[in-house]
Amino acid sequence: MVDDTCLTGLVLIAYLLAMMAVGAKAASRSGGLESFFLAGRGLRPALLTATLTATILGASSTLGMAGLGFSEGMTGAWWLISGTSGLLILSFFLAERVRAAGCYTLPELMGEEYDQRVRLAASALILVSWIGVVAAQIVASGKLLAVLFGPGQEVFMIASAAVFVAYTALGGQRSIVKTDALQLLILLAGLAVVSARAFSLVGPEILAEASFPTSAARGGTDVLGLVLVVGSTYLAGPDIYSRLLSAERPRTARLSALAAALLLLPLAFVITGLGIAARHLFPGIGPEEALPVLMAEILSPAGEGLVAAALLSALISSADTTLLTATSIFALDLYRARRPGAGEREMMGISRGGTVLIGGLALLSALRLPEITASLLSAYTVFAGGLIVPLLAGFWREQLRLTPEGALAALLGGGGAALLFGERWPLLGMVVSGVLLFSVSRLLPQSRRLIRG
Template identity: 25%
Template structure:
């Protein structure tokens, strides 16, 4: 990991920004202790007691969907493609809106904790186990990417060793998540939502436009393609839809936030607001990337667009706050996916195998599971340090294998118990085979997996109907 040196004013900036970052981390840890006081039952630990009002729910949901990849990735896409860079995060927002408006009413009527628990109720226990396994791998891989992102920001800002930065950042997330579960995550998410919003919309975007010379300068300096909303390509836009819009609908970390709402109305409206906020956030991120293109036209590694540009244009103190907002985005997603992984393991495996446990025992088990998952995630982050391909594979399997059985479970009345299990197994094999044949970046395997899922579910239904008809004829 290349460390960016702060030239000229670096010594003063380092001192101010280090203080800002350390104060921010201290606030998160304090919030974790407050959350531990409120987490008195397993439902408190996993779902914040299903009791969040609109503001807390909106902040909680927005913070988890707008992770570090959303902030850093959108700035990079804005630098490379202009305003068309919005599609990555816009499709995430579209998925949240779809989940809140189309699926929420049916989900809220079924008292479950995980998506795999719902699939187990609609199909059979084997379906619950296999879907829980896939969802756990997916949420774990997202946690790993967020830890890597946290490490990259801390190492750039504080000039620390990259591995040390991942250890510190990942350990802070792990600490406050273990302390209070979803209550700690919720309280820190509210802080992170506010910091993210101020950092991007009050500081980074206005200062970026000012330093770049305003919108007129952007129009005169940038190629026309940077103002074409479709310049990134229809193929990439469709791939974002398959990966992120459909992925959000069946993502456990998003589900877990949906379940925290006090009422279905709050869940529905809050999801729409969070989705719209995501689209506005995507526009801001793309414009920041476009400003960076004007001032830093020959950037070597565009993945560092946001960090490099922030260091270039922001004054001391403000830089620390803005990069703390990026850490906020990373940490909120990391804590959400970390808790989602431990919830899947606790709820769909441990609680099923060891019944009649008291609430205190379940909370203790949840904390131990969270600790273990967190240690694994930090270890993988240090070992791999670049898991973008693995993350694409995880998203592809989640969308390609889980989406169709999930929709069938909610909207089809005569779905057969074994069909969900075999649909997930067959679709996973098809998706993995397609990725190996066509390449890990191909979007086609997701479509193949969804089609194979439909074929399996419809096939089971037709076979069962024909079998019953045959038996009736021969009676």
């Protein structure tokens, strides 16, 4: 048993060292701010699709969704299906417009739509939400490693956080894109290995017997709520937009979003199916332990190491992107707003220091974090409640006669309603946001002249 554990540990150590090496090599080519945050706006379709897919396949889409499969059956797949639906809408209608805007961040795009006040409010809302998203990836990595190596979840969380914070601070987007491509390949290989073994033990008929698209655990109203909340975060997520803004041209952004959605759709059923298989084989475990226990109990040590590296890659590839997204907002939308004359060297120092600071705050939050999917859903609910409606409506602001005051009221009112009541009524924030956006815009028509930030 000691030898088996050592072999699994060696595979994971080799994986972490490889990520550091790839990230460091990419960092050596990093240039100024555009290179650090957007990889020089030069991502081609294959690389952009890979990094977009790897970003989405994080804690909620692996450990969390397998846990949903364990606890409620195939309807757990709606988590990633919801995200895929948002990504498809983004591809068909908005991806090219987002890239053509030429901005650095999503709040900057909202500043272009409305004004500087809206940009700052959006920055604060996203920054708070996305620290929680980074924290969820960290706690998931701790849970994964604790299943493999026993007690010490906090130590494992610190170790995994140190790896992705280090290479993100060094190379920014270039490091992330290169590591994401490798991590996606490892993840797909790992899922193939554990799926083949698990379904050979329980038989594929358990999937045919599962209730879908609704079940006793998740009715039609619950499915609709998930589609709107989770789907909207993929339709207008700042980490997704950071990828599209890094594309070499608008058409690349559209095609890559479409390709990523098509790749993710079958994975939703595969990962949820693994949770169902774990429930049949190990009914006494906790839901979010489904994938780690399945991996530890049915695979050889070498296979266990590969799948452990695959799952860890899923968590880290999402954590690094959300971390850099939060950092870009901190540096470009908040710090530079206070110091508009800051030079390139100063901004690079703030960006790297901000990466470490935000990573540290996320780690502290992770030490207190409860269940993965519940925490992520809470963060997504606040984000979607305040930001989705004014952002999307802003693409047609002139036709809809929207004002900056309306957008500001929508951000604050919708986000506040989601924060206070989102757990019970997850769609309330978006409803409040929409009502405030249009009503305040009509009540203050003299403000239709946009004040550019």
